[in-house]
Amino acid sequence: MSFYYDPLDSACKSVRGAIPCDSVLTLHLYDKNESGECTFSAQTCTLILWKNGEEAKFFPMKRETDGFSLSLCFHEVGLYFYHFEIDGAKFKRGVLRRGVFDGCACDWQITVFDEDYTTPAWFKGGVMYQIFPDRFYRADGQYPIKEGKYLRNDWGGLPSFRPDSNGKIKNNDFFGGNLNGVREKLGYLKDLGVTVIYFNPIFEAFSNHRYDTGDYMKIDCLLGTEEDFDALVQEAERFGIRIILDGVFNHTGDNSRYFNKFGEYDSVGAYQSVDSPYADWYKFKEFPDLYECWWGIKILPEINEQSASYQEFIMGENGVLKKWLRHGIGGYRLDVADELPDFFLKKLRKTVKETKPDAVIIGEVWEDASNKISYDVRREYLQGYELDSVMNYPLKDGIINFIRTGMTYMLRETIAMLLDNYPKQTLDSLMNILGSHDTPRILTVFGGEECHDKEEMAVRFLSNEERRKAKDLLKMAAVLQFTLPGVACIYYGDEAGMEGYQDPFCRRCFPWDNIDTELHDFYKKLGNIRAGEFREIFAEGTYGEVFADTGCIVFYRQYAEKSIVVFVNRGSCKYSLHFDGTWKELLSEEVFEGKYTVDSNSFGILTKYYV
Numbered sequence: 001m002s003f004y005y006d007p008l009d010s011a012c013k014s015v016r017g018a019i020p021c022d023s024v025l026t027l028h029l030y031d032k033n034e035s036g037e038c039t040f041s042a043q044t045c046t047l048i049l050w051k052n053g054e055e056a057k058f059f060p061m062k063r064e065t066d067g068f069s070l071s072l073c074f075h076e077v078g079l080y081f082y083h084f085e086i087d088g089a090k091f092k093r094g095v096l097r098r099g100v101f102d103g104c105a106c107d108w109q110i111t112v113f114d115e116d117y118t119t120p121a122w123f124k125g126g127v128m129y130q131i132f133p134d135r136f137y138r139a140d141g142q143y144p145i146k147e148g149k150y151l152r153n154d155w156g157g158l159p160s161f162r163p164d165s166n167g168k169i170k171n172n173d174f175f176g177g178n179l180n181g182v183r184e185k186l187g188y189l190k191d192l193g194v195t196v197i198y199f200n201p202i203f204e205a206f207s208n209h210r211y212d213t214g215d216y217m218k219i220d221c222l223l224g225t226e227e228d229f230d231a232l233v234q235e236a237e238r239f240g241i242r243i244i245l246d247g248v249f250n251h252t253g254d255n256s257r258y259f260n261k262f263g264e265y266d267s268v269g270a271y272q273s274v275d276s277p278y279a280d281w282y283k284f285k286e287f288p289d290l291y292e293c294w295w296g297i298k299i300l301p302e303i304n305e306q307s308a309s310y311q312e313f314i315m316g317e318n319g320v321l322k323k324w325l326r327h328g329i330g331g332y333r334l335d336v337a338d339e340l341p342d343f344f345l346k347k348l349r350k351t352v353k354e355t356k357p358d359a360v361i362i363g364e365v366w367e368d369a370s371n372k373i374s375y376d377v378r379r380e381y382l383q384g385y386e387l388d389s390v391m392n393y394p395l396k397d398g399i400i401n402f403i404r405t406g407m408t409y410m411l412r413e414t415i416a417m418l419l420d421n422y423p424k425q426t427l428d429s430l431m432n433i434l435g436s437h438d439t440p441r442i443l444t445v446f447g448g449e450e451c452h453d454k455e456e457m458a459v460r461f462l463s464n465e466e467r468r469k470a471k472d473l474l475k476m477a478a479v480l481q482f483t484l485p486g487v488a489c490i491y492y493g494d495e496a497g498m499e500g501y502q503d504p505f506c507r508r509c510f511p512w513d514n515i516d517t518e519l520h521d522f523y524k525k526l527g528n529i530r531a532g533e534f535r536e537i538f539a540e541g542t543y544g545e546v547f548a549d550t551g552c553i554v555f556y557r558q559y560a561e562k563s564i565v566v567f568v569n570r571g572s573c574k575y576s577l578h579f580d581g582t583w584k585e586l587l588s589e590e591v592f593e594g595k596y597t598v599d600s601n602s603f604g605i606l607t608k609y610y611v
Contacts (some may be wrong), residue, residue, distance in 0.1 A: 003042070003067070003091060004030040005084070005099035007108055007420050017518045018111035018370070019425040020384070021077050025110070029084060029091075029099070030067040036352075042068075043267045045086045052079040052378050074112045077383050079371060081107040085163035097416050106275045109421055111370050114384030119425040120331070123388075125539030126195030127482075128489035132437050133199055133223055134174055134208050135509045136492055137181030144221045148206065149223070151176055156511060159208075161454055171207040173601045175509050179224040181233045190239045192495065193527020196487070197236065198244045198333055200437055202229070205253055209437070209507075211246075211335065212253030212299050214265075216313075226327075232329040242330030244360065247321075249314055249348075250339040251293065251300040252281075261300050270301075280307045294336070305344040315351040333431075337363030337387065338374040345386040362431055365390040365453065370421040383427050389429035392486055394418070396433050400445060402526035403477045406551045406570035415484065419543065428540060430486030434477055434494065437507055441500040442491070446470040448501070471497070472601070475522055476568050479587075479603045482526040483557060483566045485543050495523035514595070522587075529586055529605065537562055547575070552598065565606040572600045584609035 005027075007013040009252045032041055045068035061068035061084075074080070084091040084099070094100030138155060145151050149172045153598035158541040160173040182197070189197065201210035204218040219229050233243050256259040260269020270278040270290045282301050283292040294300040303310060314320045321332070332352065334340065341349075345363075352359050365372060369381045369390040381387045385543040398414030401407070418427060434442040447462045447470025462470060474494075482488040493508075497516025500506040530538050541559035548554065551571020557564050564586075569575065575598040584591050586605040596606060 002032055003086060003099055004032050005091070007097055008416060016424075017419055017427065018113055018421065019074060020115040020117070020565050021112055022075055022115060024071055024073045025060075026069065026071040028064075028067060028069045028383050029061065029086075031263060032067075037504070041239050042086045045084055045244065047072075047082060047084055049080060049082040051076065052081070058322045066333060074110070077112050077114050077385075078380075079378065079383075080110040080112060082110065083107050096412060097420055104446075110372060111382060111421055113382065113423050117384030117423065117425065119388040119429045120360045121539070122198065122358060123277050123330075123360045123487060124252055124428045125237045125530065125535040125537075126487055127193045127200055128196040128244075128431060128487055128529055129189055129192070129194040129492060130198045130433075130436060131182060131200065131492045132177075133179070133182075133202055134177045134211070135507055136177045137510060137512065138176040139178055139180035139183050139184050141178070141180060141224075143176065143178060143224065145174065146221070147208075148172060149174055149222075156509045157460055159507060161458065161504050170515070171209055171504070174208050174222055176222065177509070178222065179219070179228045179232050183228075183235050186239045186241065188237055189241060191528075192490070192524055193531035194241055194490075195531065196242050196244060196330065198350050198431075198489065201245060201246045201248055201335075206240065206255045207253070207299075212249055212255065213248050214253050214256040217323065237328070244326075244331050244333055244362070245324055245329055246335055247332040248303075248335040249303065249344075250336050251302050254299045254301055258332070277309065280304060281310045294339070294562070302339075313345065315347055319351075319405055321348065321351050325352065325359060329359075331356075331360035331388075333362040333364065333391075334387075335364055337365055338372065338379065342377070342386065349386055351431065360388050360429070361386075362391065362429075363387040366393040368394060368417060368421060382423055384423075387426075389426060389431055390485075391436070392418075392430040392432045395430070395481075395484065395486070396435070398599070399434065399477050399480050400442075402480075402553075402568075403446065403473050403570065408548050408550060408553050408570075411480075412545070412548055412553065415543070415545075418485065427485045428487075428538075431488035432481050432484065433489045433491065434474075434481055435491045435506070437491070438503065439506065440502050441498055441506050442494055443467070443470050443474055443497060444499045444501055444506075446473040446477070448499070451501055457505050460501070461499055467497075471516075471519060474519070476570070476601075478523065478526055479566065479605065480568055482530060483538070483564070483605065484555075487538075488526070488530065490523065495520050526589055534562065534564060534607070536560070549573075554598075563607065566604070567598050567606075568603045569600060574599055577606070579606075579608075582609045582611070 005012050006418055010027050013527045015086055018384045019025055045061040047070055048056050061070040091099050092105035094105045097589040143250040151174050163169050203213050204215040204220045205212050252258050257265040257267050259271050260267055261271040268276045270282045283304050292302040294302055394414050398411040402411040447466040451457050493510050497519045500508055537559045541557045544556050546554040554567040577596045582593055583606050591609055596611045
């Protein structure tokens with residue numbers, strides 16, 4: 001038997017991707033042989049469909065002249081799985097979502113989301129820029145520093161990484177990047193096409209990464225004041241840039257107002273007394289020294305999200321979320337979102353959207369966020385009640401794998417997964433990254449040797465030849481990052497050619513006196529393509545694959561009458577693309593008629609050209 005079913009083909013599944021609740025979905029399974037002719041060989045076909053955690057239901061499909069069809073209405077939000085049985089044989093998902101008779105194949109998925117689910121329009125089609133605050137730019141001024149930390153005067157020096165005599169890495173060295181420094185560089189960011197700044201934590205904390213929050217209600221004094229922050233938000237708005245903050249709500253620091261392990265705050269912390277107002281915020285196994293902490297890291301005691309007082313503190317009228325939204329921020333990126341329970345995320349979304357309906361909520365999720373299982377629970381991130389977007393680690397991995405190996409398979413599978421499983425409004429809002437503060441620098445990934453010893457990481461940089469090759473590969477990756485569905489996010493300094501292995505070497509100071517102008521100019525072109533006349537395409541446009549083989553992918557993005565064609569060829573073959581009329585390659589600005597030659601190891605963005 002030979003059958004055809006592809007949920008990304010509207011002839012097979014009437015709606016591509018996730019569907020709103022109470023909508024009708026029509027499935028069509030085609031009965032064809034290898035030449036595409038109808039074979040009429042099958043007698044019966046049954047859809048086997050079940051909602052996550054529930055019993056399967058069986059739906060006989062109607063026999064058509066070219067196969068089988070069925071229309072269903074989904075009345076409940078949730079995650080559904082399905083396959084077909086054709087004359088008793090299972091027909092499931094194989095390569096690139098197409099159907100196969102294969103016992104090792106998987107079930108297809110339908111994500112049903114709330115019909116009122118929307119994501120912020122302003123966020124889509126833009127360019128994000130992630131800033132690690134201590135390392136971006138240090139403006140002049142006097143900024144106090146607390147005891148136990150030390151301020152360095154060697155901007156660009158090697159971050160401290162060696163453990164102390166007790167075997168602990170303190171992360172207590174600061175280079176002094178600050179909010180006024182970011183404000184001074186807003187013109188630079190605008191020139192890159194940046195529309196959103198995402199800050200790693202800026203609240204008071206002991207460590208330079210500031211994920212060990214000391215006080216959610218205070219800007220870290222080394223970064224500046226609340227007035228400095230307000231000035232930054234207002235000035236950024238004039239540049240068309242919004243600010244997103246890191247919401248670290250799964251844990252605090254042990255050296256915090258709430259835990260107060262070392263007694264440095266004028267509060268009675270949970271560590272100090274069972275009668276502390278913060279006592280039920282934490283999970284003590286044996287008071288006071290045995291408590292649950294994130295990934296076993298003792299400086300990060302875990303929060304008990306069930307605590308009513310903690311929920312009120314974060315989400316109440318005078319709570320953390322509303323305070324900073326009232327300062328004009330554009331939303332939150334939620335650290336370790338899979339550690340936050342669904343009820344907490346739902347309440348958080350309700351709080352944020354009631355306060356500022358167009359605020360964006362982005363979750364740190366490293367896998368397919370539509371069906372992730374965390375702590376044995378299937379999560380509900382994208383069903384309309386929790387997140388707007390997630391960090392797009394699957395696409396990052398797919399792009400890097402393709403660029404490094406020259407094999408399109410993983411990238412194409414990842415794109416197909418995102419198109420099939422995610423709501424369109426989420427798809428257009430995905431945070432498309434090539435790296436972050438948690439991963440090696442993308443230039444090092446493409447050019448550096450694998451390295452496991454931190455002493456070697458500290459001194460290992462690319463040779464001139466390695467760097468040249470890595471830059472060529474990075475350009476290809478960036479073209480994909482900027483043109484595939486989602487919002488491209490530059491990790492600060494990638495556009496300047498920064499290198500570095502894992503933390504802390506991926507968190508070095510921005511090299512303001514040594515920017516790689518070739519890379520910077522390339523990123524600027526990409527950013528301006530997104531921010532200019534093509535923004536609607538990237539904000540709401542459709543995606544379609546034009547051509548793909550082992551080493552080359554060609555796809556289009558289209559919105560209304562506007563369209564672009566993107567190609568990245570990592571293979572050794574050449575290809576010819578044929579068009580009607582006059583076209584332009586946007587990166588080189590080459591204008592051509594009718595035919596365009598795709599050379600080996602090349603890339604481009606093509607669009608219709610009107611004189």
